[in-house]
Amino acid sequence: MSRGFSHVEDLKGVPRGPRSDAVLSRVLSACGDSILNVSRRGTTIRVALKAECFRKAVESIYSEHDLYFRTMAASDERLKDGVYKLYYVLGIDGEGTNVVLEVPAPEGVEISTVSDLFRASDWYELEAKDLFGINFSGRSLRRLVLPEDWPENLYPLRKDISADEIKSLYQPQMISQIAELGVEEVVRVPIGPYHPALHEPEYFELYVRGEKVVDARYVGFMVHRGIEKLAESMKYDQVPFLAERICGICGFVHSTSYVQAVEEALGIEVPERAQFVRSIVLEVERLHSHLLWIGVALHLLGYDTGFMHAWRIREKIMVLAELLTGSRKTYGINLVGGVKKDVNQDKVPKVREVLEQLKKEFSEFVGIAISVPQVMARLRGTGLLPRGEARAYALVGPTVRGSGLARDVRKDYTYAAYHYVSFKVPVYSEGDNLARTLVRVDEVFESISIIEQLLDMLPGGSVMAEGWETQPMKLGIGAVEAPRGEVIHVVVTGDYSPYRWRVRAPTYQNLQAVPTMLRGVDLADAPLTIASIDPCFSCTDRALIINLRSGSVKAVPIEVISRRGVRSG
Amino acid sequence: MVSLTSLLVTVSFALLPPLLDGVERKVKAKIQTRYGPPTILQTWYDLMKLWIKELKIPTSSESSFLLVSLSFLTAITALYPLAYMIVTLHTQFEPLLLALPLTLVASSHGLMLITSTSTSNPFAIIGSYRSVILTLLNEFGLISGSVIAIYTGLRLLTNHTLSTTMIYLLSLVILLFSTYVGGGRLPFDIHEAEPELASGILIELSGKLLALYIYTHLLIRYVLTLLMSVALIAPLTLVIATPTALPLTLLISFILYIAYGMIAVALGRTRVDIGVKTLFIYYLIALIVLVIFTCLSI
Structure with a gap:
């Protein structure tokens, strides 16, 4: 396998499938002496290669049918290696392995774009330019993350600039812009323009x-809240609480992804019971998130009765979450190495009772809601997303599953306790709004079944790892199948805090x-x-x-x- | 005396719509398993609260207050001929009494649409165009349905052949449909369509203007419901006197108003293309069947 490259670690004896072998071998053939290092940890093969060979390496593999561009993390590692680094995380669906292309980017050197090969990498490159000042050749660059009035040559995620310095160097120009428009009274309201269709900024x-x-x-x-920068000044176990606040609906997926990334990077063995607890709470979160979405979707279609009933049913799940974790939302139970709140055995019968009720009520509700003529007429055949486009954009979650691709991190890159349970991945091939809706409807039933199975098999033992040591500059990838699709966190470890923490939410990919x-x-x-x-x-x-x-x-x-x-x- | 009675009835009718809306909101809330407004007077309270707010005229639409006020007056005036018709239905029927409310309702709609388009807000403009398309199509059902239903209804007792009965029933269906659509309830509230148009024709209205608009909107709904009620009691007018006809009409209008609201709860919002197409097909089929029965009766 090493083909004579002395710097390639001997990978014999490391279990991996034929697909990752094939992908690795293509990269090695394409780059030859430009390969700097190849190593493997868990399910991740990390290939460091020179910047000049990067595009060639991608050209050699991008057309692989099951290769999926999961995320890219840029990192300022000038203090250690004198260069910036780009970590391109490519997943091999079905095999559950990752190939990470690690590309050093010295100051002033342009990296060849691969956005024409991996269309999903477009935003990642723009973001690396915005936040680190890394230039890409062969494409046009524009502002993506930073506002238009952001000062030139101020790159907020570089290590040589602190959050306080950024604050002193940038003041939003909104007030003066409003004054120029001739608005007589300026009131500072931190929400800005809005539209009733969605209640978030876009x-x-x-x-x-x-x-x-x-x-x-x-x-x-x-x-853009700069939480990645903020995490660099926080201790490892403080970050899960920050991560959980990334999303107001499915925050637990973020804290889980983060702790999984750190656990992978530092080789921490998480007790089985903790994995079960995480999985149960993740599915509870999926349930309330899907019901929330179904309600909102019906509201957007003018069927407010459906909206009211969806949220009425959802309320039971919120109470269930409170029963299990102590909070309706933002559970705060994840820590690196396990969870800090166990599932009390006394609560299990109550959980089962609620799930049974939920199954019955949701089944009745969804049967009526989907059959409302206007709902059906406006879901079917609208918002078409062909399978080819879904694949090209490396989409995730119900969005991609509504276009015929069975991509689900719980199966493909299994984590926590999902390998203990049996469940289906709902897939519809129509690619329209109805297909995406039905995927979520089916997933509600699957999630109920998953929780029931997990409760049946809940093992005993501790919910927290004994203890762990930090090691700097280790790479970890943590991924969770969130209700909206894959959440993936990349962590480069530091001495006391994450050196670099890259968060990729599913919306980033799907938008x-x-x-x-x-x-x-x-x-x-x-x-x-x-x-x-x-x-x-x-x-x-x-x-x-x-x-x-x-x-x-x-x-x-x-x-x-x-x-x-x-x-x- | 008849004129004075009709005027008093008109005033009473004019006060009813916000109250009926309050009842409708309570019923809707019950169906949707929520509490809803604390009292059936809530719509009145809402209107009063909006009325005491400052008057904000939408930019570039200086005449909006005049237009909304005219629309309100037109809608309230539409109640008078209806009240007069109910009071005198057992003795005489003036075709003008039917033409007047139809014309006034259409005028009220028109004035409101001019207000929306004059604001230059893109959402209001799109909402207005949607409303124009739907109203133009629905006017056909409203006029044909009400004229045929009331005429045949009044003659049903003296000429109760099968084809006359069928014409009456069919025209009632058309009128039922057109009064429902004309009321702007789901699925035909596409001119407001909050999720996509940010409330469409309402977007630029606030305070007093919004209060007037809402009141006008409720009045029009009630005028249309009354029209349907009159068509329903038309066959009975020869056997019942005014003291009975008036409360009966009121009762029917109340039931209809709430029934319309309950239908709306069970439906989603249509799209302008689907809505217009559906309405066109319904009216076309009804018209064809109506012509067949009319030919048969001749």
């Missing part, structure tokens, strides 16, 4: 002809396909189509409609709309 420009959407553009990252889904839909179906990926931004929302006939396609602030409207805008 910005869609929908280009419409009549009521038909002909194209769409997305601009996001309006409230890039939304413009494709929006093309050709009616304006009325646009909110549902956007919502069909179950997007998770973080605060308010904004949609702007620009009529192509007017020729006006620029971004117009809400103040202008409210004062002048579309005619003069």
